[in-house]
Amino acid sequence: MIDKTDLWIVIIALAIGSFGLRFLFLGLVGDRVMPDWVMRHLRYTAVAVLSALVTPLVVWPAATGGHTDPVRLVAALSAVVVGYVTKSVYGALAIGAAVMVIAAYWPS
Numbered sequence: 001m002i003d004k005t006d007l008w009i010v011i012i013a014l015a016i017g018s019f020g021l022r023f024l025f026l027g028l029v030g031d032r033v034m035p036d037w038v039m040r041h042l043r044y045t046a047v048a049v050l051s052a053l054v055t056p057l058v059v060w061p062a063a064t065g066g067h068t069d070p071v072r073l074v075a076a077l078s079a080v081v082v083g084y085v086t087k088s089v090y091g092a093l094a095i096g097a098a099v100m101v102i103a104a105y106w107p108s
Contacts, residue, residue: 054076057072058072058073058076059073071100071103071104072100074099074103075096075097075099075100075103076096078095078096078099079092079093079095079096079099080092082095082096
């Protein structure tokens with residue numbers, strides 16, 4: 001168990017850090033025009049975060065005890081291909097889900 005003093009030090013440090021990061025972008029930089037190269041890189045933030053959240057669930061899913069599942073890999077690959085070709089997030093989600101359901105019930 002963690003000591004109460006150490007716990008509060010960690011909580012306060014995280015609060016200060018979180019406030020500092022938000023204040024940096026909203027308070028100090030929020031009213032200024034950002035350079036084009038910064039805006040170009042910020043466009044990819046959502047894609048990077050979504051990929052970082054989904055990839056471990058595809059490669060090491062908890063449902064299989066952390067072992068790689070070919071069904072999830074095929075569904076993820078099909079979603080990536082459809083998303084790349086059609087440039088549609090909803091199409092990629094629909095195809096990925098459909099492939100996942102069909103492949104899960106496919107007789108092997």
